[in-house]
Amino acid sequence: MGILSASNSITRYHVEGRLESPVLDNILRGLKKNTITEIEGDASEKMVGWTSFDKPYQPNFDGSSFVFGSHLVFSLRIDKKNIPAKVLKKHYMLETAKRLAESGREYLSRHEKKMLKDHVINVLNLRIPAVPNVYDVIWKYEESILWFFSNLKAANEELETLFSNSFNLTLIRLFPYTSADLVSGLSDAERDDLLNLSPTKFAG
């Protein structure tokens, strides 16, 4: 899902906290520190990191390329290797048969089975490509607003964790209560009243 897509999903966030000056340098540092790295030919199953909005498969944040007017625009990339269950089953059974033949035994212990399965997953992960998913981000730093172009729970959770690790700032999702409490301009008395609200019944 992306800013330029014909149809989009957006999750809105409030960014809690401020960065020290110079802000753009600190944001650049956070993006570079957690830029996604490739896991092709690696046993890793998943990799999460930042990437460039304009070049999501060749991340490069140099030259303030993430600054678009007053907006900071970059992307979260999640690369994941998905081993089809039937492929895993086939290789696991072949490897099991080989181990049994080599050892002359009839069964493997539970521990040996687990070790063998992990080994097969590692070997397959070395051979299969990771599927990249790219989700765009627009961060309006001055207004403490961030829009994330996905409603997927897993992608939102990865964003929240990576953002915190990269910038030491907290993202708060703007759902009904947080929208009311944080960004609706309620007075202290109104915020107290908010806590005491209970559901309205329109029927009857």
Next chain:
Amino acid sequence: MLEIAVAYNRYHFLGEEFLTWLWFVIATDQNRLRRLDEDLLALEIGNRIVLENRRQDAQETITIKGDDAGLEEGILSLRKGAMVSELNLVYKSGELQWHFTIKGESLNLSSLSLPKTGVAETAEELEGVVLEKAFLYEKIIEFLENLFKDFIKLRVSNHWQNQAVPLIKKWINST
């Protein structure tokens, strides 16, 4: 502030009340909407409404979809105690249209389509297109945030129980 997960679950009814109130305002008081956004020509119900009715130990979901779908079933569901949990809307401003779905429990936007913009042919044109898109996203998000502010100010006031709820009940029972 409350712990996030607790706040999400405990107050998720506010999102459903917001969307139910919004349907009522769309149907009865477009001027209220125009006061919040002077560029607004009209806000209309789009091609999908989802309602949920939670009873003691059961939950009923009613989905009405289709470009020219009648909304009578939705009103009937409101009379039976359902609340709007998801609403597809069309925001019109001049000749421009935004289509989107808003979900009550999260206030997340989905299926959001913007008015047409230019296409970036070169890297140099990309910034202009992104800023144009960002402006169009901002336009609809700001409108929805102002709508929610209008709702929540009303919701925490005495006017909610004294004025708004009787009017919404009257609308539900007379439509």
